[in-house]
Amino acid sequence: MSEEQKPVVDDVAKHNAKMAKKKAARDKIMAxxxxxxxxxxxxxxxxxxxxxAAFGMIFRNIxxxxxxxVVQFIxxxxxxxxRDLILAKFGDxxxxxxxxxxxxxxxxxxxxxxxxxxxxxxxxxxxxxDESNHMVLLDEINIAIRYDYIDINEVVSFLxxxxxxxxxxxxxxxxAKEELIEAADLVTEMELIKHPFRSGIKAxxxxxx
Numbered sequence: 001m002s003e004e005q006k007p008v009v010d011d012v013a014k015h016n017a018k019m020a021k022k023k024a025a026r027d028k029i030m031a032x033x034x035x036x037x038x039x040x041x042x043x044x045x046x047x048x049x050x051x052x053a054a055f056g057m058i059f060r061n062i063x064x065x066x067x068x069x070v071v072q073f074i075x076x077x078x079x080x081x082x083r084d085l086i087l088a089k090f091g092d093x094x095x096x097x098x099x100x101x102x103x104x105x106x107x108x109x110x111x112x113x114x115x116x117x118x119x120x121x122x123x124x125x126x127x128x129x130d131e132s133n134h135m136v137l138l139d140e141i142n143i144a145i146r147y148d149y150i151d152i153n154e155v156v157s158f159l160x161x162x163x164x165x166x167x168x169x170x171x172x173x174x175x176a177k178e179e180l181i182e183a184a185d186l187v188t189e190m191e192l193i194k195h196p197f198r199s200g201i202k203a204x205x206x207x208x209x
Contacts, residue, residue: 038167039185040159044142044176047190054137054170055082062090066134069095069127073120074140074173080209095133097123100140117149128163135168142173145180152177159183 041057043050061068070086075098086094099120121144127136144150156179163169171180181187203209 036166037185038163038165038169040163040183041168041170042142042176042180042184042187043170043172043190044174044181044187045190045192046174047192048195049190050172050174051139053188053190054139054172057135057168057170058082058086058094058137061135062086062093065093067093067132068135068137069130069133070097070137070139071120071124071127071141072096072098072100072139073117073144074100078209081206095127097127099123113147114149117144120144121150121155125158125162128158128167128169131164131167133167135170137170138172140173141171142176142180144173145177146173146175152179156180156183 041054043054055070058068058070070083072083083096083098086096097120100116120141124136124138124141127133141150141155145152145155159169160183171184176187197203
């Protein structure tokens with residue numbers, strides 16, 4: 001072996017030893033993680049990607065043939081890629097209920113917004129209680145809670161007391177209440193760093209819907 005080759009060989013050996021040590025430590029940690037339960041998952045924050053990430057989990061369940069369901073609280077009848085694909089191809093595995101009529105500044109009818117949010121919450125509870133659903137996505141429910149269309153205490157109480165043990169529930173939307181964050185098992189905050197809206201670029205197909 002040449003003198004030039006020795007440092008490279010030494011670096012590879014050191015790297016392999018380091019990775020072997022890291023794997024052993026990782027395996028030891030993973031061996032302690034034996035429990036399974038249905039998670040309460042919250043996606044919140046000002047950044048884009050809350051619903052997108054949640055739909056990623058819905059499509060994972062679809063890919064595994066596990067029954068799931070989506071209840072949309074705010075988004076109205078506008079066509080979206082996720083909804084169109086699920087209804088066209090995967091309706092036997094994933095139920096899809098668009099219960100909203102648009103954002104409150106569009107409807108400008110608070111009483112109607114409250115009525116629709118309450119109807120969506122009733123449907124959400126029905127789907128969560130259906131133990132054949134492996135995951136239920138409550139899309140934009142945090143917005144309905146923020147405007148007091150739905151009582152946060154009722155939501156947290158229902159999730160704590162009535163959610164089946166192995167059912168995952170995902171709740172999306174900005175400004176998640178502290179009570180919900182406290183009750184959740186997994187919380188991700190999407191942070192806004194840069195957005196094309198600020199440069200005058202409108203929402204575009206394939207990115208926003």
